[in-house]
Amino acid sequence: MSNKPKISEAEWEVMKVLWNRSPVTANEVISALSGKTAWNPRTIRTLINRLVAKKALGFEKTGRQYHYYPLVSEEASVQTETKSFLERVHGGTLKPILAAFLEEQKLTPDEIAELKEILDKS
């Protein structure tokens, strides 16, 4: 089952909150995002609702409040996104991709070592 729902860019921010901690209420998602984004709480609720409609999130009712939790794992979603990304830039040279990776992620030495290990094993 667990088919890969397409998660939009804004929705992705919501998912990251839920992957980080769950189950949480809509309000908790809203306050978690209030530092990061300038979205209206209504907007965030809309995003949550869409994610529920897409079956990327589930919830349990506790009284009138809903506690949301992910129905898709972060790992699987990253995989899906990455695959789609790679398909799109297929044929592009790989070097600038990794270069951007390195530049953007500000990799720690530990992470670099880990990546090298992955490369070694392949």
Place this chain on the structure above:
Amino acid sequence: MSNKPKISEAEWEVMKVLWNRSPVTANEVISALSGKTAWNPRTIRTLINRLVAKKALGFEKTGRQYHYYPLVSEEASVQTETKSFLERVHGGTLKPILAAFLEEQKLTPDEIAELKEILDKS
């Protein structure tokens, strides 16, 4: 100037044709894509028009025919896409991303060596 126009997934296919060879006519783009996609020629013309509107493509008229060519480089576009992709999954663990990369089997041993070199230098 040359600001980064957002190129959609379908449009990206058109750009790849043009990055590969240009300037070419719409019909040449259409036949280049006829093997890869099942799009109606009308659809491809629409995509070309949108890319022109986004200033991702330019053209010269030769008689009544237009010869299109990219206004943005593949390198720059890959960079932009990659940055956006990374921002979206930012905070996600890096390992599954590289794992997906490797799984796609885009990496030849030569490339792996090259990547390791990049990692070494950073």
Place this chain on the structure above:
DNA sequence: ACATAAGTATTACACATGTAATCGAAAAGT
């Protein structure tokens, strides 16, 4: 019990995207 507040559900609306069809103009055949 009833009003109020706090959640959730429904509706809105503009712009992007996928996927074309139709309109109009100009080149080319007859």
Place this chain on the structure above:
DNA sequence: ACTTTTCGATTACATGTGTAATACTTATGT
């Protein structure tokens, strides 16, 4: 010169996305 074909330009339309506002429902305080 007129008709037909061939391009490009304009228009279409459903669905997705960003960004909310409004309506509805139900705890909760009084």
